[in-house]
Each structure stands twice: as structure tokens, then as C-alpha cells.
Amino acid sequence: MSTTALTGIGLLVTHDAELGEIRDAALVIDEDRIVWIGASADVPDADDGTDLDGRCVIPGFVDSHTHVIFAGDRAPEFEARMSGQPYTAGGIHSTVAATRAASDDELTGHAAGLIAEMLAAGTTTTEIKTGYGLSTVDEQRSAQVAARLSDDVTFLGAHVVPAEYADRPDDYVALVSGPMLDACAPYCRWIDVFCDRGAFDVDQARAILAAGSARGLGLRVHANQFAHGAGVQLAVELGAASADHCTHLSDTDVEALAGSTTVATLLPGAEFSTRSPYPDARRLIDAGATVALATDCNPGSSYTSNMAFCIALAVREMNMTPAEALWAATAGGARALRRDDVGVIALGSRADLVALQATSPVHLAYRPGVPLIAATWKGGQPITA
Ligand SMILES: [Zn+2]
Numbered sequence: 569m570s571t572t573a574l575t576g577i578g579l580l581v582t583h584d585a586e587l588g589e590i591r592d593a594a595l596v597i598d599e600d601r602i603v604w605i606g607a608s609a610d611v612p613d614a615d616d617g618t619d620l621d622g623r624c625v626i627p628g629f630v631d632s633h634t635h636v637i638f639a640g641d642r643a644p645e646f647e648a649r650m651s652g653q654p655y656t657a658g659g660i661h662s663t664v665a666a667t668r669a670a671s672d673d674e675l676t677g678h679a680a681g682l683i684a685e686m687l688a689a690g691t692t693t694t695e696i697k698t699g700y701g702l703s704t705v706d707e708q709r710s711a712q713v714a715a716r717l718s719d720d721v722t723f724l725g726a727h728v729v730p731a732e733y734a735d736r737p738d739d740y741v742a743l744v745s746g747p748m749l750d751a752c753a754p755y756c757r758w759i760d761v762f763c764d765r766g767a768f769d770v771d772q773a774r775a776i777l778a779a780g781s782a783r784g785l786g787l788r789v790h791a792n793q794f795a796h797g798a799g800v801q802l803a804v805e806l807g808a809a810s811a812d813h814c815t816h817l818s819d820t821d822v823e824a825l826a827g828s829t830t831v832a833t834l835l836p837g838a839e840f841s842t843r844s845p846y847p848d849a850r851r852l853i854d855a856g857a858t859v860a861l862a863t864d865c866n867p868g869s870s871y872t873s874n875m876a877f878c879i880a881l882a883v884r885e886m887n888m889t890p891a892e893a894l895w896a897a898t899a900g901g902a903r904a905l906r907r908d909d910v911g912v913i914a915l916g917s918r919a920d921l922v923a924l925q926a927t928s929p930v931h932l933a934y935r936p937g938v939p940l941i942a943a944t945w946k947g948g949q950p951i952t953a
Pocket of ligand 1 (some may be wrong): 897
């Protein structure tokens with residue numbers, strides 16, 4: 569047993585309802601947990617300590633939506649899109665081909681590199697989706713690689729219908745709901761379906777999610793990114809933990825989210841990278857919905873791993889206050905993953921912490937693009953100093 573005291577915290581943002589924010593704070597870590605929080609002047613003895621010299625400390629970011637198991641990149645597609653061509657789901661097929669051709673070691677090394685990039689930028693919890701294998705063997709390999717890197721692995725065999733099933737999509741739905749699900753479920757906590765124009769329709773999505781639920785997986789839905797549709801309503805009806813994207817919402821969709829435990833997870837990196845209109849976070853929050861922010865890190869539509877960048881976009885482009893955006897990127901992400909041990913700084917929570925090179929978390933949006941992560945602890949272990 570070894571304890572570490574962090575003292576000299578100018579402002580501690582806990583996101584714990586009882587504490588909120590504490591000025592001139594300290595906390596004590598025992599192994600991987602937080603065991604004491606209070607005023608710096610009152611800190612108890614610990615085996616070792618670090619003086620943070622007035623820096624702000626926040627919970628580590630919780631990125632509840634990423635697609636980091638893939639090979640190759642799509643910079644030419646991005647360049648073409650920025651030259652005026654529209655974004656469609658079709659570009660996924662080039663990543664599927666590259667992912668199928670990659671070895672397990674190549675997929676693991678590439679994903680681990682992205683996770684390390686996220687950790688250095690303050691993200692201490694990362695959900696990881698499959699979805700670039702789209703065959704039973706390649707989806708299972710993707711799930712196995714993801715399970716080495718995260719406790720929150722999501723089976724997304726229903727990302728897009730692969731080219732070899734283009735003229736018989738219902739056969740692919742049967743594969744995803746049957747043998748592919750059976751092969752992947754042991755490595756996964758969640759199942760997700762891309763329910764949108766050009767992807768899976770609501771009946772197909774319902775069948776796939778029901779099969780996942782019957783296997784004990786929690787539900788997530790890619791919903792309403794490209795168009796108004798039934799994805800959000802389906803997510804709420806089935807009690808999904810999260811409806812992700814939520815870019816095109818009717819009043820009925822907003823009311824359904826507000827009256828449910830389904831988190832609206834907004835992914836502004838996707839709108840940024842596809843030069844598309846942003847979702848209206850203000851409308852969701854004002855209606856009473858729970859909002860999370862995530863990066864959607866993927867090679868096609870949002871190749872950023874940086875949560876601070878998404879916070880800046882949310883504040884500038886989606887009318888969130890800096891405090892709302894920070895909550896959504898930490899506690900909101902934890903809600904979207906139905907976890908209460910991360911995303912907050914509370915007694916007994918995981919010691920997943922970020923010290924900012926700033927005295928206020930407002931700087932995350934106020935100084936966009938500036939590296940402000942002075943130090944990160946994951947499970948009580950320092951990542952950078
Ligand atoms: Zn996604």
C-alpha cells in the first residue's frame with residue numbers, strides 16, 4: 569500500500585454533486601483510487617507527494633465513442649472532400665480492405681499508438697468499436713485487439729454493409745445477428761448499429777440490437793447523423809445507453825431523449841471534418857437531455873483523438889458553456905458508458921486525473937489548439953510529469 573498526495577491544486581473540478589469545485593485543494597491517492605479530498609491546508613500525511621503549484625485539476629476525459637481498430641488512412645479522401653466533394657458512407661470500404669489485410673500485431677500496434685496519443689492528451693477512458701472487419705473472422709480479430717486496450721469494447725459489425733453483400737443486405741444482417749455476434753460477444757460489453765441513411769434501416773437495426781441484447785450486451789446506436797430518421801427513437805425505445813451523433817433531431821426526438829436515460833453523445837469532430845452543420849447542444853441541454861462529448865476518432869470522418877479540441881468546438885460551434893462542455897467530456901462520457909467510477913473526482917472513484925497548464929478549465933476552449941495537459945494520472949499512475 570502506497571499513498572500519494574497531490575497538493576497545491578488551485579482549482580479542483582470534481583463533477584461530484586456534493587463537492588462541485590474546490591479552491592486551494594488537495595487529494596490523496598491510494599493505489600488506483602482517490603481516498604481523500606479537501607483543503608490543501610488539511611491534507612493528511614502520505615508516502616509521497618506532488619505540489620501542483622496552483623494548476624487546475626479535472627477528471628480524466630472519458631471518450632465514449634471511438635473507432636481506433638483499423639489500418640491505413642484516408643487523407644486523400646479528406647483532401648478531396650475539402651476540395652468540394654460530399655461525404656458519404658462509401659469511403660469506409662477502403663478502410664475495410666486495409667484492415668482485413670493487416671495482421672493482428674499491426675492492428676494492435678496502430679490502435680495502441682492512438683490510445684497513447686489520447687492518454688498524453690488527457691483521455692484516461694476510451695470506448696473502442698469494431699466495424700472495419702465486417703467478416704466474422706475480421707470482426708472477431710478486431711474485438712480481441714480492442715479488448716486488450718479497453719474494458720468498453722463495442723461490436724459494430726453493423727457499421728456498413730460490406731461490398732460482397734451489397735445486393736443481399738438482409739443476409740448480412742443475419743450474419744451480424746448470428747455467427748458474427750457469437751464470435752465477438754465474448755470480447756465485448758456493447759453492441760452498436762449505424763442506423764442512418766445509406767447504412768442500416770430501423771428494422772434491420774432493431775433485429776441486430778435485439779440479438780445483442782439477448783447475448784447480454786448493452787446497446788448503443790449511431791443515430792441521425794446524416795438525416796432525420798428513426799435511430800434516436802429506436803435507441804430510446806430499447807433503453808440504449810447512448811444515441812450518438814444526434815445531428816438532425818425533431819422536437820419529438822429531443823423530448824424522447826430528455827425523458828429517457830439514453831445519453832445524447834455529440835461528436836463535433838465529425839461535423840468539423842466533413843464541413844457539416846453541427847448538432848444543437850443548447851436545444852438538448854435546455855430540454856433536459858444528458859449530453860456527452862466524444863471524438864469519434866476514425867480515419868474517415870473524424871481523425872482526431874483530442875478531447876480538448878472537441879470541447880473547444882462544442883463551446884464555439886454548439887453553444888455549450890465551457891463548464892457544460894467539460895462535464896460532457898468527463899462525467900457525460902461516463903454516463904454514456906454507464907460507469908460511475910470515472911469522469912468524476914470523488915471518494916472511491918478511480919484516480920484518473922489531469923492537471924492543466926492553466927488555473928481554470930475555461931482555458932481548454934479559450935486557448936484552442938494549445939497543449940494544456942501538464943500531467944495525467946490513470947489508475948493513480950502518472951503518465952507524464
Ligand atoms: Zn462513430
